Amino acid sequence: MTTSLSRGISTETFFRLCSRAPVTRITSDITRPLYAHLCLPVTTRGILKVVQRIKTTWKRLPDKPRRILTFILGALLIVTAGLIGWVPGPGGTIIFLLGIAVLATEFSWAERVRDFILKLLKDIAVLIRRYPLWSLLLLSAGFLIALYVAYLFYTYII
Numbered sequence: 001m002t003t004s005l006s007r008g009i010s011t012e013t014f015f016r017l018c019s020r021a022p023v024t025r026i027t028s029d030i031t032r033p034l035y036a037h038l039c040l041p042v043t044t045r046g047i048l049k050v051v052q053r054i055k056t057t058w059k060r061l062p063d064k065p066r067r068i069l070t071f072i073l074g075a076l077l078i079v080t081a082g083l084i085g086w087v088p089g090p091g092g093t094i095i096f097l098l099g100i101a102v103l104a105t106e107f108s109w110a111e112r113v114r115d116f117i118l119k120l121l122k123d124i125a126v127l128i129r130r131y132p133l134w135s136l137l138l139l140s141a142g143f144l145i146a147l148y149v150a151y152l153f154y155t156y157i158i
Helices: 012-018 030-037 043-060 063-084 091-104 109-129 132-157
Strands: none
Touching: 012 063, 063 091, 109 132
16 A cells, blocks of 8 residues: 555555654554654664753753752752652652662762662672572561551550
8 A cells, every 4th residue: 555644655665664664553554644644764873862962952051050959859859759759669769769860970979879779789689599499488578577567556546
């Protein structure tokens, strides 16, 4: 089928152009015109160029305002992690680590904290790979202890 798309090119030409981009082809006749508007041949190289341009623009800012903005954003992320840390799930931990990563871009003390956390996580991963049975038992025991503490908390305190 060589129908003309909204951009004025044939379907085959359109798919040939988009085959360079990491996209999935849609073969439905209904969604094909919509796909013509949505498919922009964006490559990973193009995204990396944009990220590099943002980095160079950020580094061109004067040192003091850049450090202040970085500190405010990192502190805001860490405070947000503390506020939502009690919600079930890993959300607070991930936001805390993101805040440390933001601060580590400008501050050496945050870089040391980030490196310490990364080393600790790598050591834990090595231990889990080396002793999978013990890791499973320890994780199960921790889960049971957490359940017991939650039971005690909700039974006697609340």
